[in-house]
Amino acid sequence: SEEKYSLVSQIRRATVSVPSNIVEGFTRKYSKESKKFYNYAQGSLEEVKYQLLVSRDLKYISKERYNEITDLANEVGKMLNGWMKKQVVK
Template identity: 55%
Template sequence: MAKINSFTEIVAWQKAHELVLAIYSLTKDFPKEEMFCLASQVRRAVVSIAANIAEGFRRKSYKDSDHFYTISAGSLEEVKYYLVLSRDLSYITEAEYLKYFDLAEEVSKTLSGWKNSQNKY
């Protein structure tokens, strides 16, 4: 395995960042009354995924790093719920829901793989 020098080289972070950009784009068309409620909540949660991967990357011990990766995973589940809620409130279509939920699942798989790979060192 090649040495990773920056969090930006971590595939899980790359996928999480892709999800951040996608969610920001998706929520810009939410109703105005939701801009400081649901849109703000989902945006904070999705940013937390990528930010905690980045923060965990520079931690000295596996235990410290894993703590941040676990927070990322929790934020990811929060984003999935907000996608369900957005669909159920008819803020997004079923097709949009499936598209972004699938992307969130992809982030989940790569994050899990990253966490597991770090336990070996």
């Protein structure tokens, strides 16, 4: 359906945005600029998690698959938070 296609497209866009913003932040010389892009990455990650929740609620993915992917997304979030703490302090 169009709704499912649109949701998949949004998930793909937000998923690609996470590492893209991390790379963008890494290339910035000043921690203030870096932090901005790391925050964008966090926002995109939260967007993915919400879109997965919607997918589960609409029964596009199973509860089990939702839990698996959300666990992975949470791990990425923990790594990103740790990375931000180390990089922004510099």
